[in-house]
Amino acid sequence: HDADHPGVPNSQLVKEGTEIAETYNGKSVAEQNSVNLAWNLLLQDKYQDLRAAICETQEEEIRFRQLVVNSVMATDIMDKDLKALRDNRWKKAFSEESLAGGSGGGLLEEDEDVGQLQATARDAINRKATIVIEHLIQASDVAHTMQHWHIYRKWNERLFREMHKAYMEGRAEKDPADFWYKGEIGFFDFYIIPLAKKLSECGVFGVSSDEYLNYAMMNRNEWEKKGAKIVDDMLEKMAQECAVAAADKATAAMKQEGSDSTDASTKGSSSSEKDE
Helix, strand or coil, X not given: CCXXXXXXXXXXXXXXXXXXXXXXXXXXXXXXXXXXXXXXXXXXXXXXXXXXXXXXXXXXXXXXXXXXXXXXXXXXXXXXXXXHHHHHHHHHHCCHHHHCCCHHHHCCCCCCCHHHHHHHHHHHHHXXXXXHHHHHHHHHHCHHHHCCHHHHHHHHXXXXXXXXXXXXXXXXXXXXXXXXXXXXXXXXXXXXXXXXXXXXXXXXXCCHHHHHXXXXXXXXXXXXXXXXXXHHHHHHHHHHHHHHHHHHHHHHHHHHHHHHHHHHHHHHHHHXXXXX
């Protein structure tokens, strides 16, 4: 996931008409690219034993690839169609009827096919497992938001720097400083906290599920209090770093110019001595 990420969103890759945007028809560009890179790596001869351990049959390999693709594609949270599909699958997998074992509480009628019911049960289990794995990948993609405040701050700043760099290079239309504070609050309210609640509801992390949800809510509240100043501090810090870098560059240029002048002077003196 995120292998070979170019540091700009998919929309920018499509706008620039990049090669990978054309390759994947502008759809989940970075995600599809990372899947193919990883899959091609797995197919190398040196990973033959690993492949055999993961998939014993071709049917399992097809299923495994589908699972990998679905999981990585789930991290494209900007694609509304994909999000709607995931939400519907979650509701179907974890609806009250599904959790109860189907209509009628799962009781068998005399004329019902037991084999068919077993297959249906397996499908339900596979559906739940798949959608949970997709949400686990989503959680890992934004794991910093569900951990200690200092971890959240560390990765939040790195992302801010990445997006600010893209803006300064003309590869983003908006300066992240203009929306970062309010954007993070919305991100917590409409994505992070609902995601943490889903993971808590399905119980995949056991007792730790509540811990992740609590961290997400605490970080959200802490950001609401301190976020505006943090954005200002990050901007000031980067401005100072740019000033230092510019000064270092100017000093290096002056040293190089002085060195070039010295070399030229030395060569001139040598030529004069030879003429004499």
